[in-house]
Amino acid sequence: MxxxxxxxxxxxxxxxxxxxxxxxxxxxxxxxxxxxxxxxxxxxxxxxxxxxxxxxxxxxxxxxxxxxxxEIPGYEVGHDAANWLVTVGAGENWHATVGRTIADGMPGLENLALIPGTVGAAPIQNIGAYGVELRERFHSLRALDRQTGQFVTLDLDTCAFGYRDSLFKRDGRDRYIITAVTLRLPKVWQPVLNYGELARELESIPAPDAAQIRAAVIAIRSRKLPDPAQIGNAGSFFKNPVVEAARRDALSAQYPALVSYPQPDGRYKLAAGWLIDQCGFKGLDDGPVGVYGKQALVLVHHGGGTGAALLGLANRIADTVEARFGVRIEPEPVIL
The missing domain is CATH 3.30.43.10 (Uridine Diphospho-n-acetylenolpyruvylglucosamine Reductase, domain 2)
Known part of the structure; x- marks a missing residue:
């Protein structure tokens, strides 16, 4: 038992x-x-x-x-013709896994350094940062299918990854429990440096290697995001909303400083942090909960507060952003 x-x-x-x-x-x-x-x-x-x-x-x-x-551990390395295939237990720390694969000569995860959480949680959220999403480095996963009672292997297509989204947040919610993830790391590595902030951080290094990119990502994230061991937080609390081009163009005409990023489907991703900042919430203290002073996307808990209070603040922020910009921002974390 x-x-x-x-x-x-x-x-x-x-x-x-x-x-x-x-x-x-x-x-x-x-x-x-x-x-x-x-x-x-x-x-x-x-x-x-x-x-x-x-x-x-x-x-x-x-x-x-x-x-x-x-807390399932594990780390096994295999390969095919073009990739290293690294199978990692769902209970392993994600950031530690990024460091370990790079140290073992298998780069590819460096842009995803310092993202908190475990390896098993990474596919659920399709974690992403600084120009790379997990799905670009994903091969397959092993999970218990609670519907059949059997362990199954799910490939990239089956996981149906989207922006901060996957099968496990939709039809597969409560059905699958992930026990291991197999990462696909290319043997012929190419750095991903198309994210402006990361490129600026590395501009003094002509041809950065994976370890240098990882260090730069850690430096950026450490400046912007509080350490949960010091201030309670869950990183970026809100997703960046994706809107139609016409909506983005109308907002840009009204707010020339609007921060947006074109998407492959012709839509635009808006910077939720910018929207929140424009509404004056950055640095707000609302009793034991608040908004981090260095990054408006991050909600914080100073101690002695409740999740219900934090959720109330989050709803207030979302309502204010929607009233001003006509765009609804949604939380990234799961509310339990």
Missing amino acids: ADFHEFYPLRAHNTFGFDSHARLAAHIRSESDLVSALSDPRAAGLPVVVLGGGSNVVLTGDLDASVLLM
Whole structure:
């Protein structure tokens, strides 16, 4: 039987640091632990919540659920003709994995350095930063299909990745529990330096290698984003909204400084941080919660607050942005 703990404290399992307890919680360190926890009669009838690093969730209260703390380890290297294929356990730390693959001579993840969370959570969000998304470095994943009770392998097309989106946030939500991810890292590596901020950071280095790009990404992120160990946060709280070209053009005519990025489908991604900043929220303190002074996209918890209070602030920000710009911004984290 699974090693379940009752009324288990989750403060250390969410990077906002909100006090919350799980009715039941179990540490999942193998696929057999996962099968055992799901079949345990003590958890019968309870919803299942999987938590990795807790860097993409807002806990708004205690969870009347069976919480599975994903800690499956693993790191195996294979290859095909063109790529290194690195299979990593879902419980491994993402940032540490980026560093390890580069140290092992398999670059490709450097733009995704310092993103908090576990490897198993990365496909759910299709994490992305500085010109690279996970789907560009993804081969397949292994997961338990709760509908059939079988372990399955899902390829790139099946995962249906989109901007901060995937199968696991839509039709596959609550169906699949990811236990391992296989990354596809090209043997012939090309740096991705088309993101302006990253290019400027590296302009003094004529031909940066992967380690130098990783270091530059860490430097940028460290300047912009607070360390969750010091200030509770979940990184960028809002998604950048994507709008039709006509809508972007109308906004740009009204607001010439509007920050936007063209998308392959002809639409434009707007910088949510810029929209929020224009509404005067950057640096706002709202009691124990607030908006980070260096980056308007980041909501913070100074201690003693609740997820409900943070969600109230988030809704206020979204309402204000929509009233001014006619564009609705949506949160990235999962609200529990």
